[in-house]
Amino acid sequence: xxxxxxxxxxxxxxxxxxxxxxxxxxxxxxxxxxxxxxxxxxxxxxxxxxxxxxxxxxxxxxxxxxxxxxxxxxxxxxxxxxxxxxxxxxxxxxxxxxxxxxxxxxxxxxxxxxxxxxxxxxxxxxxxxxxxxxxxxxxxxxxxxxxxxxxxxxxxxxxxxxxxxxxxxxxxxxxxxxxxxxxxxxxxxxxxxxxxxxxxxxxxxxxxxxxxxxxxxxxxxxxxxxxxxxxxxxxxxxxxxxxxxxxxxxxxxxxxxxxxxxxxx
Amino acid sequence: xxxxxxxxxxxxxxxxxxxxxxxxxxxxxxxxxxxxxxxxxxxxxxxxxxxxxxxxxxxxxxxxxxxxxxxxxxxxxxxxxxxxxxxxxxxxxxxxxxxxxxxxxxxxxxxxxxxxxxxxxxxxxxxxxxxxxxxxxxxxxxxxxxxxxxxxxxxxxxxxxxxxxxxxxxxxxxxxxxxxxxxxxxxxxxxxxxxxxxxxxxxxxxxxxxxxxxxxxxxxxxxxxxxxxxxxxxxxxxx
Numbered sequence: 001x002x003x004x005x006x007x008x009x010x011x012x013x014x015x016x017x018x019x020x021x022x023x024x025x026x027x028x029x030x031x032x033x034x035x036x037x038x039x040x041x042x043x044x045x046x047x048x049x050x051x052x053x054x055x056x057x058x059x060x061x062x063x064x065x066x067x068x069x070x071x072x073x074x075x076x077x078x079x080x081x082x083x084x085x086x087x088x089x090x091x092x093x094x095x096x097x098x099x100x101x102x103x104x105x106x107x108x109x110x111x112x113x114x115x116x117x118x119x120x121x122x123x124x125x126x127x128x129x130x131x132x133x134x135x136x137x138x139x140x141x142x143x144x145x146x147x148x149x150x151x152x153x154x155x156x157x158x159x160x161x162x163x164x165x166x167x168x169x170x171x172x173x174x175x176x177x178x179x180x181x182x183x184x185x186x187x188x189x190x191x192x193x194x195x196x197x198x199x200x201x202x203x204x205x206x207x208x209x210x211x212x213x214x215x216x217x218x219x220x221x222x223x224x225x226x227x228x229x230x231x232x233x234x235x236x237x238x239x240x241x242x243x244x245x246x247x248x249x250x251x252x253x254x255x256x257x258x259x260x261x262x263x264x265x
Numbered sequence: 266x267x268x269x270x271x272x273x274x275x276x277x278x279x280x281x282x283x284x285x286x287x288x289x290x291x292x293x294x295x296x297x298x299x300x301x302x303x304x305x306x307x308x309x310x311x312x313x314x315x316x317x318x319x320x321x322x323x324x325x326x327x328x329x330x331x332x333x334x335x336x337x338x339x340x341x342x343x344x345x346x347x348x349x350x351x352x353x354x355x356x357x358x359x360x361x362x363x364x365x366x367x368x369x370x371x372x373x374x375x376x377x378x379x380x381x382x383x384x385x386x387x388x389x390x391x392x393x394x395x396x397x398x399x400x401x402x403x404x405x406x407x408x409x410x411x412x413x414x415x416x417x418x419x420x421x422x423x424x425x426x427x428x429x430x431x432x433x434x435x436x437x438x439x440x441x442x443x444x445x446x447x448x449x450x451x452x453x454x455x456x457x458x459x460x461x462x463x464x465x466x467x468x469x470x471x472x473x474x475x476x477x478x479x480x481x482x483x484x485x486x487x488x489x490x491x492x493x494x495x496x497x498x499x500x501x502x503x504x
Binding site for chain 2: 006010243250259
């Protein structure tokens, strides 16, 4: 028997992100079953699990791309109220454009591949209402610089860039408006090991310097171990275990988590 | 003396699901620790010394018992505290020193050492300056300060690790064989730093392969060998 945890007593702030009892069915497939997750301000929540565990579906719900059959989603921000799944399409788009950033595994989902890299970032600022060309250019350059993108390639379209550089453009786009929440869906999968290290380092630096709350989905346990403060383990649409990252990796409680951790090279 | 830690009936074992097996680590441990006190854990290999330290740090989840820590926010049971509270205490009041450095790719030695200070709000330049001083104290050559420790030797990595782990004074420090693979100068630097922290009130529990290294610091010895869990006073103990 393991001890159950108490509610937080020292950290008085409320969770920034709270997903409660979310379920989603696609035909006969139960993609998510009664899933709850939370992340405190500045915290990095890692979500791991095998393919089909529901982790990417959950992340897309946090980006309001999907609506569950049941459940609620709140962000503890001054101007954001109620269950975000109840928002209409326009309100969702504005919220995602201004408060939530996302980096997809596949850059084609997040970028216009034939537009310039700076234009891709500026587009995010345009959606949020910025109209001055000089400001757009300056803010896009700042975001790309923070993502450690080589500024001499500002005008190169992502189609002409390497995978690592495309991820940096996505990251710059995601952080251009200082989002409260940054969602990362397998952000380093498919990259060379050396490029992966650079992207991870950039993410860690952004998290530490800007205290952005992050949710990162990956099947690469090394990536999760490097970035996450807490880890949630999913299997077949359900949460099997949640804990501090070092506890999940050193003392996994659930049979599936043990299997997952022991399978790590 | 101000009480820092009160451990009561602490029990830890591991369930290995694929073997359908339970492995006991330690059972029903109770002891206390005061500010500025240094407790040495001893016992044969497998007695549960490192397991106890990791359970106190909550890397391991205990099965029963309590770990009452007097934090600056009041008493809290580390066995049951919420993850977010544990993470906060690790950043501010509880340190863990192992012999292994968790180096991140492409992060310099000085940046790794400065990180706990930066997270505690110290400006970047000040944090880096203090980090360089700490690296110098532990004998890391200046040429290596801006290099990436992933390729350092075990001993050099360990020095970086110690500089990082001890740079911010903590209320409670857990030491898991920190002198392993260190040269004599670095061991002396470690003992000096621990002496400073002890004098400043840090409570410490440690496992040392060569306890003679820290002999002058030890106030009490706890033997975790099964059936011998006993607390002994420093004066008549052969360490």
